[in-house]
Amino acid sequence: MSDLKIINLVKNFQGMDRPAVNNVNLDINSGELVAFLGPSGCGKTTILKMITGLFDPDNGDITLDDKTLLTTPTEKRGVVMVFQNYLLFPYMNVNENVGFALKMKGIEQSIIDTKVREMLDLVKLPDIGLRKPKQLSGGQQQRVALARALIATPRLLLLDEPLSNLDAHLRDEMRELIVTIQKKLNVTTIFVTHDQEEAVLLADKIALIFEGKLQNYTSPKNYYERPKNTKAAKFFGGVNFIKTKKNNNQLESELGNLIYDGNNLDELEIENIVTIRPENIKISDKDEYDHNSFKGLIKSVIFSGTHTRYKILIKNIELECSLQSVGINNIKENDEIYVHLPKNKIWGMND
Amino acid sequence: MNSNLKKINIYAIYLGAIILILPLIAFFINAFSFRWFYPQVIPKELSLQAWVRLKLIPKSGQRSFEGFIDLWASNPAVIKALINSLTIGFLVTVVSIIIALPAARVLGLLNFRFKKLIIFIMVSPTILPPIAFVLGLNINFISLGFSGSFLGVCLVHLVPIMPYVVLTMTGIFANYNPDFEHQARTLGANKTKTFFLITLPAIAPGMVVAALFAFLVSWSQYLLTFLIGAGKVMTLPLLVFSTASSGNPALTAAISIIFIFPAILILFFTSKFVSGESGATSGFGKI
Amino acid sequence: MGGERLKIILSLTPPLLIIITLFFGGILYGLLQSLGYQPAIGKYDINFSAYYNVLFSERYARMFWTGLGLNLWVSFASTFLAAVFALFAALAIRKTFFAKTICNFIYSLNLPMPHLVVAVGMIFVFSQSGLLARFASQLGFINSPGEFPVLVRDKYGFGIILAYIWKEAAFFFIILMSVLQSLGENFEELAQSLGANKWQRFRYVILPLVMPNLFSASIIVFAFSFGAYEVPALLGVIYPQMLPVMAFEFFLNPDLNARSEGMALSIIIALIVMVLVIIYFWLTQAKIRKD
Numbered sequence: 001m002s003d004l005k006i007i008n009l010v011k012n013f014q015g016m017d018r019p020a021v022n023n024v025n026l027d028i029n030s031g032e033l034v035a036f037l038g039p040s041g042c043g044k045t046t047i048l049k050m051i052t053g054l055f056d057p058d059n060g061d062i063t064l065d066d067k068t069l070l071t072t073p074t075e076k077r078g079v080v081m082v083f084q085n086y087l088l089f090p091y092m093n094v095n096e097n098v099g100f101a102l103k104m105k106g107i108e109q110s111i112i113d114t115k116v117r118e119m120l121d122l123v124k125l126p127d128i129g130l131r132k133p134k135q136l137s138g139g140q141q142q143r144v145a146l147a148r149a150l151i152a153t154p155r156l157l158l159l160d161e162p163l164s165n166l167d168a169h170l171r172d173e174m175r176e177l178i179v180t181i182q183k184k185l186n187v188t189t190i191f192v193t194h195d196q197e198e199a200v201l202l203a204d205k206i207a208l209i210f211e212g213k214l215q216n217y218t219s220p221k222n223y224y225e226r227p228k229n230t231k232a233a234k235f236f237g238g239v240n241f242i243k244t245k246k247n248n249n250q251l252e253s254e255l256g257n258l259i260y261d262g263n264n265l266d267e268l269e270i271e272n273i274v275t276i277r278p279e280n281i282k283i284s285d286k287d288e289y290d291h292n293s294f295k296g297l298i299k300s301v302i303f304s305g306t307h308t309r310y311k312i313l314i315k316n317i318e319l320e321c322s323l324q325s326v327g328i329n330n331i332k333e334n335d336e337i338y339v340h341l342p343k344n345k346i347w348g349m350n351d
Numbered sequence: 352m353n354s355n356l357k358k359i360n361i362y363a364i365y366l367g368a369i370i371l372i373l374p375l376i377a378f379f380i381n382a383f384s385f386r387w388f389y390p391q392v393i394p395k396e397l398s399l400q401a402w403v404r405l406k407l408i409p410k411s412g413q414r415s416f417e418g419f420i421d422l423w424a425s426n427p428a429v430i431k432a433l434i435n436s437l438t439i440g441f442l443v444t445v446v447s448i449i450i451a452l453p454a455a456r457v458l459g460l461l462n463f464r465f466k467k468l469i470i471f472i473m474v475s476p477t478i479l480p481p482i483a484f485v486l487g488l489n490i491n492f493i494s495l496g497f498s499g500s501f502l503g504v505c506l507v508h509l510v511p512i513m514p515y516v517v518l519t520m521t522g523i524f525a526n527y528n529p530d531f532e533h534q535a536r537t538l539g540a541n542k543t544k545t546f547f548l549i550t551l552p553a554i555a556p557g558m559v560v561a562a563l564f565a566f567l568v569s570w571s572q573y574l575l576t577f578l579i580g581a582g583k584v585m586t587l588p589l590l591v592f593s594t595a596s597s598g599n600p601a602l603t604a605a606i607s608i609i610f611i612f613p614a615i616l617i618l619f620f621t622s623k624f625v626s627g628e629s630g631a632t633s634g635f636g637k638i
Numbered sequence: 639m640g641g642e643r644l645k646i647i648l649s650l651t652p653p654l655l656i657i658i659t660l661f662f663g664g665i666l667y668g669l670l671q672s673l674g675y676q677p678a679i680g681k682y683d684i685n686f687s688a689y690y691n692v693l694f695s696e697r698y699a700r701m702f703w704t705g706l707g708l709n710l711w712v713s714f715a716s717t718f719l720a721a722v723f724a725l726f727a728a729l730a731i732r733k734t735f736f737a738k739t740i741c742n743f744i745y746s747l748n749l750p751m752p753h754l755v756v757a758v759g760m761i762f763v764f765s766q767s768g769l770l771a772r773f774a775s776q777l778g779f780i781n782s783p784g785e786f787p788v789l790v791r792d793k794y795g796f797g798i799i800l801a802y803i804w805k806e807a808a809f810f811f812i813i814l815m816s817v818l819q820s821l822g823e824n825f826e827e828l829a830q831s832l833g834a835n836k837w838q839r840f841r842y843v844i845l846p847l848v849m850p851n852l853f854s855a856s857i858i859v860f861a862f863s864f865g866a867y868e869v870p871a872l873l874g875v876i877y878p879q880m881l882p883v884m885a886f887e888f889f890l891n892p893d894l895n896a897r898s899e900g901m902a903l904s905i906i907i908a909l910i911v912m913v914l915v916i917i918y919f920w921l922t923q924a925k926i927r928k929d
Binding site: 360361363364365367368371372373374375376377378381389390391392450451453454456457458461463469472473475476478479480481482483484485486487488489490491506507509510513514517567570571573574588591592595596600603604607610611614615617618 | 645646648649650652653654656657658660661662663664665666667668669670671723727730731737740741743744745746747748749750751752753754755756757758759760761762763767768769770771772773775776783804861862864865866867868871872882885886889900901904905907908911912915
């Protein structure tokens with residue numbers, strides 16, 4: 001069991017006018033696969049490096065199973081990291097790379113050989129043991145790096161941008177592999193990324209970090225359907241933001257009155273912002289909806305493959321709606337259209 | 352493009368090459384002949400007399416293994432000088448690399464205030480001629496008791512060597528990725544194991560180049576050894592100089608051949624290294 | 639970040655200490671002695687008499703200025719000729735021909751050779767009883783050793799120049815080869831396709847390409863040959879003497895005044911070299927600013 005707790009973590013660097021890591025608190029349960037997501041420079045990799053011990057925090061604590069990590073030297077923490085460029089030791093072959101952690105533990109060579117074979121089978125690279133890293137492709141190197149990291153059953157696995165170096169088709173394979181292995185070995189895993197698609201694909205939960213501060217820590221679905229604030233929503237591709245005023249249990253907006261089904265009505269302030277995902281907006285040329293329905297004008301139609309995006313102007317507000325391209329072929333620019341915002345698909349935020 | 356050379360240019364190159372190795376030829380003829388008088392171009396008599404006179408090769412009739420050992424054990428001047436040169440060279444090479452290693456790491460990987468100034472200080476012994484510092488240093492050493500001592504000579508040899516070693520190794524570190532070390536640490540390697548298993552193999556080629564530089568520079572020192580050694584520390588270059596001034600070409604040639612031996616060895620080594628990985632030289636641009 | 643600061647300071651101290659105490663310390667000590675500051679014998683005042691004596695006194699002035707002239711002549715000539723020789727060799731050798739590798743090897747052969755040995759080699763080849771003289775005699779060009787020109791241990795420093803060319807040409811050669819090999823061919827082919835002939839390619843493509851490296855290398859070679867002791871000590875004559883040899887002989891003179899004058903001379907040599915280096919930096923900076 002490896003529960004990781006990050007408590008009030010603070011890190012400052014010379015030359016930065018704000019803390020690189022600003023009072024971050026996070027609890028990660030054993031066996032979870034968590035993403036640290038944020039734009040470049042937000043501090044996510046710094047947090048990772050403090051967990052491995054490359055840096056010491058200026059304040060706060062990091063505990064694993066309720067014991068602090070900060071007084072333990074890196075090699076004894078049981079926290080293993082896989083870097084973005086894999087860092088396979090160039091002077092050793094694959095077998096020696098993979099077996100490295102066991103060799104450091106002083107385990108007998110014959111046992112190491114067996115375990116190395118097991119790990120290479122696990123990552124589906126059974127025959128490359130004698131090759132040198134420079135003879136391997138990018139995808140192969142990554143799998144070897146993964147095998148090397150997991151061979152000594154670490155308490156915590158850290159991955160730095162695991163999918164960003166791979167082509168699209170390799171990405172899917174790698175994603176399968178990481179998720180399968182992670183669940184099989186039940187090792188608590190954190191990975192760092194700036195790509196929200198990658199985070200959504202892999203993670204059980206996503207910690208969103210902006211400028212050193214933790215914004216939100218919840219499931220990927222919630223970031224889409226129930227984002228915490230506009231910034232978070234925008235990071236995940238949200239584009240529809242409507243200013244509203246709370247009035248009992250309804251929301252008044254420029255569009256009109258909105259009926260709201262969300263369970264956070266009590267936390268919403270009088271003035272708030274409502275958002276809805278483009279794929280959740282329904283449109284029709286007939287007035288067939290029983291609530292939250294408004295008449296608008298199609299401003300533009302943008303075909304993007306599997307989906308088609310419609311920009312719709314209602315009074316002074318522009319909304320974007322995204323529908324599957326199949327089946328819709330008669331909506332054109334300047335058509336009048338009825339727009340429906342389902343009451344259980346709109347979400348209110350305080351900023 | 353016509354990448355083949357015109358005949359006349361080829362012959363010019365050959366001529367140049369022959370002219371360039373003329374001295375070498377002259378060395379070998381001088382060293383292995385007896386009474387090679389003007390105007391002979393080809394010596395009338397080949398012999399090992401120079402080597403016998405230098406007590407490096409026993410007289411004929413005593414050229415068994417024991418003969419060689421006995422002869423060298425009698426401590427002829429050339430053997431003494433050779434051992435001194437080798438010992439000093441080895442010592443200053445090892446010491447300079449150990450001292451330079453942490454400094455090179457810091458200079459190659461980090462940025463800090465005064466870095467440019469510090470690099471300038473490190474490199475300055477290569478800019479100004481040795482005569483500028485060795486005279487003053489000699490007087491200092493005399494009062495400190497280093498004059499005429501083996502240690503004093505080693506110390507003064509460090510001065511021309513340190514810049515080369517520091518610079519070469521800094522180039523190596525500029526090309527080095529320290530993340531490998533952290534990777535090894537997370538896999539359970541402590542700091543010592545990380546150094547020997549990860550860092551050392553990566554910097555070893557550059558270290559070898561630096562060591563060869565250092566050794567050669569120490570090996571070739573004349574002025575510094577002559578002045579600080581005060582006649583009590585005899586190295587090969589001093590012997591070459593005094594024999595050359597005395598005028599016996601055969602002896603001079605023989606000693607010179609011993610003297611250039613490491614240089615030839617190093618030439619073979621470095622052509623293997625320099626044509627292959629040039630981490631040392633390419634890293635310079637990053638400083 | 640105190641820990642990191644400390645680590646940096648500790649790492650840099652040993653080599654810095656050695657260089658500062660031995661090198662700069664030696665120079666400082668020599669400077670002080672040359673200015674008459676010898677606490678050991680109770681002289682605390684500073685005067686420039688040693689410098690004056692070296693530069694202007696009747697005893698030494700002529701020696702000094704001829705020596706300086708000789709120094710400059712030797713350094714210029716050897717640097718220039720070595721560079722030219724190496725340039726043509728490098729230009730020719732980069733193309734393919736029979737025995738190219740061997741020639742490449744031979745032209746860089748002298749690089750690790752100690753200067754002393756090269757100097758001795760000059761004696762063996764160019765002296766009046768050397769290899770060349772013997773060839774000349776065998777071929778009937780001369781009848782006695784005295785007819786062969788004095789090329790080593792001569793008043794004009796020819797032997798010294800030859801020795802420096804021998805060794806430094808290898809240095810230039812290696813630098814030029816690496817520059818030409820990494821950059822030269824593409825540019826040259828391009829120029830050729832644009833219609834440039836051989837001379838134009840040389841003047842407008844090759845020369846500008848190698849000039850920066852050639853220039854830096856030349857400064858290094860010049861500064862070195864200006865201040866070096868070994869080769870002129872072996873191949874020079876009593877008069878005129880090159881400055882480093884002069885300085886050394888003054889220094890060994892038991893007369894304490896002569897010792898100060900030797901130190902003064904060595905400082906003068908160092909100053910001249912420093913001025914050259916500064917001019918070099920100034921020139922390269924000016925060039926960068928111009929670009």
